[in-house]
Amino acid sequence: MAGGLPRRIIKETQRLMQEPVPGINAIPDEQNARYFHVVVAGPEGSPYENGVFKLELFLPEEYPMSAPKVRFMTKIYHPNIDKVGRICLDILKDKWSPALQIRTVLLSIQALLSAPNPDDPLANDVAEQWKTNEAKAIDTARQWTRMYADSN
Amino acid sequence: MGNCLKAHNNDDISLLRGNESSDVLEQPSGPPPPYHHEPSQRAQLYYPSPNVSRPANQLTEEEQIKIAKRLGLISHLPTGIYDGTSKKGKECAICMCDFNVGENLRILPCMHSYHKECIDDWMMRSFTCPSCMEPVDAALLTTYETS
Numbered sequence: 222m223a224g225g226l227p228r229r230i231i232k233e234t235q236r237l238m239q240e241p242v243p244g245i246n247a248i249p250d251e252q253n254a255r256y257f258h259v260v261v262a263g264p265e266g267s268p269y270e271n272g273v274f275k276l277e278l279f280l281p282e283e284y285p286m287s288a289p290k291v292r293f294m295t296k297i298y299h300p301n302i303d304k305v306g307r308i309c310l311d312i313l314k315d316k317w318s319p320a321l322q323i324r325t326v327l328l329s330i331q332a333l334l335s336a337p338n339p340d341d342p343l344a345n346d347v348a349e350q351w352k353t354n355e356a357k358a359i360d361t362a363r364q365w366t367r368m369y370a371d372s373n
Numbered sequence: 374m375g376n377c378l379k380a381h382n383n384d385d386i387s388l389l390r391g392n393e394s395s396d397v398l399e400q401p402s403g404p405p406p407p408y409h410h411e412p413s414q415r416a417q418l419y420y421p422s423p424n425v426s427r428p429a430n431q432l433t434e435e436e437q438i439k440i441a442k443r444l445g446l447i448s449h450l451p452t453g454i455y456d457g458t459s460k461k462g463k464e465c466a467i468c469m470c471d472f473n474v475g476e477n478l479r480i481l482p483c484m485h486s487y488h489k490e491c492i493d494d495w496m497m498r499s500f501t502c503p504s505c506m507e508p509v510d511a512a513l514l515t516t517y518e519t520s
Contacts, residue, residue, distance in 0.1 A: 227468070228468065228469065228470055229467075229468050229469040229470070232469050233469065285467060286494060286495060286498060287423070287424070315423070316506075317423070318499075318501070318503040318504075318506060319466070319467045319491075319495050319503045320466040320467065320503035320504045321503075
């Protein structure tokens with residue numbers, strides 16, 4: 222187990238570079254090939270549109286038997302993402318499968334931005350706001366996007 | 374305690390076609406294949422649930438039973454040697470390496486196949502097919518009922 226990087230990680234990295242996912246950029250760290258610097262563009266039509274969100278993704282020793290660890294580095298107002306950037310997403314926890322990949326994980330996170338799920342919250346106050354006054358919540362999400370996720 | 378877990382397969386009677394006996398038959402003549410256990414560093418860790426790993430001697434009795442049952446079920450799933458003629462699925466979805474002729478594969482009831490080593494490692498954590506998420510034991514029960 223010790224030593225070299227598993228073939229799968231090398232392959233996934235190469236494929237990510239050769240066929241990048243639209244709106245997603247994942248680059249392995251120079252020092253640690255299991256650590257990826259990720260940038261996700263806020264999906265069109267969502268309150269995160271025009272925002273640029275930084276994330277970190279780490280492939281644990283057990284990968285792909287256990288899920289990658291992913292966290293938002295950019296502050297974001299979303300019912301399934303908490304203050305420190307942790308993400309509530311089933312495939313990162315009990316629904317993980319080794320047939321999933323870095324690519325599919327990042328696509329799911331992008332989809333989560335388009336479809337917040339306040340019924341399965343991680344940030345309770347945000348979820349509460351989302352349920353009681355959705356228009357206001359969306360407005361706050363837009364404001365935060367401008368404040369913290371400005372692409373310039 | 375826990376030693377019984379390592380000596381799996383020995384006295385299992387295969388209900389489904391395949392497994393060790395057929396593997397041996399398909400071996401070309403030559404020296405007998407070495408009998409091998411799993412490498413000891415791997416055999417020491419078990420996964421009573423997907424995110425919990427513990428060495429055998431720290432498992433509760435309940436966990437030991439669960440794992441022993443799981444080992445039994447896994448050993449009843451058919452295996453086969455990849456002969457290069459399969460129409461689809463030339464890559465193992467777990468290690469993302471191509472199947473090579475002569476490699477040992479395991480075929481799940483949903484007909485998805487993987488390298489035996491790759492899928493057995495996963496099924497000790499979660500008894501589901503990585504590709505279709507079908508619970509393997511539910512599918513097994515259906516197989517038994519209809520056969």
